[in-house]
Structures are given as C-alpha cells and as structure tokens.
Amino acid sequence: MSARPLPPAHADLETVLVSATAIRRRLKRLGAEISRVYGKEEITVVAIINGAILFTADLLREIPNPVRLDCIRVSSYRNATRSHARPKLLQNLTLDLANRHVLLIDDILDTGKTLSLVVELIRKQDPASVKVCVLLDKRGRREVPFEADFVGFSIPDTFVVGYGLDFAERYRNLPCIGVLKPQHQNPPEWA
Numbered sequence: 001m002s003a004r005p006l007p008p009a010h011a012d013l014e015t016v017l018v019s020a021t022a023i024r025r026r027l028k029r030l031g032a033e034i035s036r037v038y039g040k041e042e043i044t045v046v047a048i049i050n051g052a053i054l055f056t057a058d059l060l061r062e063i064p065n066p067v068r069l070d071c072i073r074v075s076s077y078r079n080a081t082r083s084h085a086r087p088k089l090l091q092n093l094t095l096d097l098a099n100r101h102v103l104l105i106d107d108i109l110d111t112g113k114t115l116s117l118v119v120e121l122i123r124k125q126d127p128a129s130v131k132v133c134v135l136l137d138k139r140g141r142r143e144v145p146f147e148a149d150f151v152g153f154s155i156p157d158t159f160v161v162g163y164g165l166d167f168a169e170r171y172r173n174l175p176c177i178g179v180l181k182p183q184h185q186n187p188p189e190w191a
C-alpha cells in the first residue's frame, strides 16, 4: 500500500467523451440491434482481450440469444499511444468456429490492422458468418480498408482511455471514456 491514498483515476482525465450513462443507453440499443440481425441463431462471440472485456461483458447481457464466448489476445500498443506496425497474435482461440455465426468484438477500430488480422484468422476456420462489433470507431485513422457491422460510437482522432481502454494498462476500470490530461500521457515510472 502506498503511504497516501491514490486519487481517483477520473482526476487524470481532461475531458469525458462518452459518459457511463451514454454507454449504458447505447448498449441496450446495440444489443437489441444485434439480436434482431441474428434472429434465433446462436452466436459465437470472440472478444479481443484485454480491451474488449468490459464492453463484451455488458453488451452480452443485452443479447438474449444463445451465446458461446471465446477470447483472443492480440498485441497492438505497448505503453505507447501509437499502433505497432503489425499486430501479433499472443493467445489463440479454443472454441471451434466451423459453421458457426461468429461475432467478433473489439473496443476500438483505429487503423483497422488488428481487426483485419483477426477476421483473416477466423475465416480460416470456415465459420457460417463473421460480423464485427466495436464500441468505438475512429474512422479518420484507417490504414487498411475495414468496416464494422455494429458501432457503438464514432469518435474523433484522439487517444482515449476508460471502459476497457488503457494507457500503459491503467484506466481500464473507468466507467466512462475520456481523454487524458497531457501530463498523464507520458508517465515514465509506468513503462
């Protein structure tokens, strides 16, 4: 334990882009939309961890369909706010996806490199269908062409944290999504 209490992580935010209330409201509508598209079908959800953990956990509770859940781990950022040249697969799936309706979930669609790679991996297993759902879409940052089927919020080209999204593994537990104060975007003691 540190000698003095840590300030709440909220205090490190300069602005809140999406409030916890807005997230809750949007997830209800998104869940209904997804359920409508799949009808009575079972959905095999693949979440890209760690970023999509909170979003996936809350979204799945808004989807009444039968669901199977698996996770995949891909590296893209390492204590930095810029993307790696090529994302790397760190932990593969365990469920069989052949002939399944796969819904791939990620926290944010940025350059498009991560989701392109994971969709390519999933397609190798011959699923019945693959659709993609992201909480956030930074449309202006695309480096490879990629469209998500379901989008929570479109946001401008700015580095965000909270609700699963981290900076150097911090801030994932914030209930809202926001932009860090400049002095918190470079904490050398965390690296």
Ligand code: 5GP
Pocket: 048, 051, 076, 077, 083, 087, 106, 107, 108, 109, 110, 111, 112, 113, 114, 115, 158, 159, 160, 161, 165, 166, 167
């Ligand atoms: P892409 O491969 O599309 O460039 O990046 C996707 C991944 O980069 C996301 O899953 C997320 O981990 C990370 N990323 C992209 N933009 C942001 C951002 O604004 N904040 C955070 N925390 N991570 C981001």
Ligand code: MG
Pocket: 048, 049, 050, 051, 052, 076, 106, 107, 108
């Ligand atoms: Mg990620």
